[in-house]
Amino acid sequence: MQIPIFTVDAFTNRPFSGNPAAVCLLENDLDEDLHQKIATEMNLSETAFIRKLHPGDDFSKKNTNSVLTFVTLSGELKARQVGDHIVLDLPLYKTSPQVLQEVEELIKAAVGNLIVQDLRYSPDTKKLLVRLSDTYERSVLEKLQVRAQDFLSAEKTGKVKGLILTLKGNSPGNHSGHDFYSRYFAPWVGVLEDPVTGSAHAVLSSYWSEHLGKKEMLAFQCSRRGGELKISLRSDGRVDIAGKIAIVLKGNLTF
Structure with a gap:
């Protein structure tokens, strides 16, 4: 065959x-x-x-x-072609504030002494969203040395299955037009770092839309391979993520 x-x-x-x-x-x-x-x-x-x-x-x-x-x-995933992009149709996942003390050891293992500006949790996806300070450049996120294997012993709550590190875009000197950056780690399911993650952006889209006041965004995942995602929030509570x-x-x- x-x-x-x-x-x-x-x-x-x-x-x-x-x-x-x-x-x-x-x-x-x-x-x-x-x-x-x-x-x-x-x-x-x-x-x-x-x-x-x-x-x-x-x-x-x-x-x-x-x-x-x-x-x-994770259920049905629909994809379609629009021009030179493939568009994924995903649910939009909301986040709620996360108490630092519950995940402090995990945050320390992930970002060391970097300043954390916001901390959110998505109960639907079991993803923890960690927003770094707006004072940092994209290069800080890219150069961050992470030992994702250490997350397994640092996470004591049992509720985190994925860790999103994110940073606001459009910093001085940024000509790419990216609204936000991210990296994603999920050693709890065997993925030390994912190159580009559609499901993580179903969480990130909700968060950054709220904070930036935008329905259309351009994102970049700062893994070693790197990837760009076009995001469009829909009125039916879903999000189109294209690449x-x-x-x-x-x-x-x-x-």
């Missing part, structure tokens, strides 16, 4: 940056065990399997009006 497969870097238009994912095009269903084996072979946690809903569907035809629905552990892609590999799986 041969299955067409692609490696795609998302939230970027440059190879070897953004968030890498494998995409398999399936003519027929595969069992779950084979899905797992293919994902292991590709060594990418983001491995998507796209199957035709109707026998007459043609993968080779471009249809920018079509919507792809992915079944994930460009770079296809870096095309081939066939043979087995």
Whole structure:
């Protein structure tokens, strides 16, 4: 059997940056065990399997009006193409103030002596949002040396499954137009640092929209690979998160 497969870097238009994912095009269903084996072979946690809903569907035809629905552990994820961007349709998650004393050891492990301007928690996603002082430049976030493995012993509450570090954009000398920056860590689920994270921006979008008074924003995730996200809050309580892609590999799986 041969299955067409692609490696795609998302939230970027440059190879070897953004968030890498494998995409398999399936003519027929595969069992779950084979899905797992293919994902292991590709060594990418983001491995998507796209199957035709109707026998007459043609993968080779471009249809920018079509919507792809992915079944994930977090529920259905819908994606569509708009121009040169892929748009993810995600729920918008609110945050509430977090008491510093409950997570003080975790914050210390993450940012050391850096000044924390705000601290929020998203109960729906179990993500802790840590906003650094507006006095810091983007480079402070990028150069921050983080040992995410230390978070496991530092987090005593048992309620945090993801840590977002974020910083307001548009600092002096910033010509990129980014409204905010972030980095994301989730060693509790096996991800020391994620290159670019759509789900984290479903939390960040809500937070920064409230604080900046904006529904349309441009964000940048400052991981080693880096990625840019266009954000648009909708009136139905959801958020569109868009990014460009770079296809870096095309081939066939043979087995």
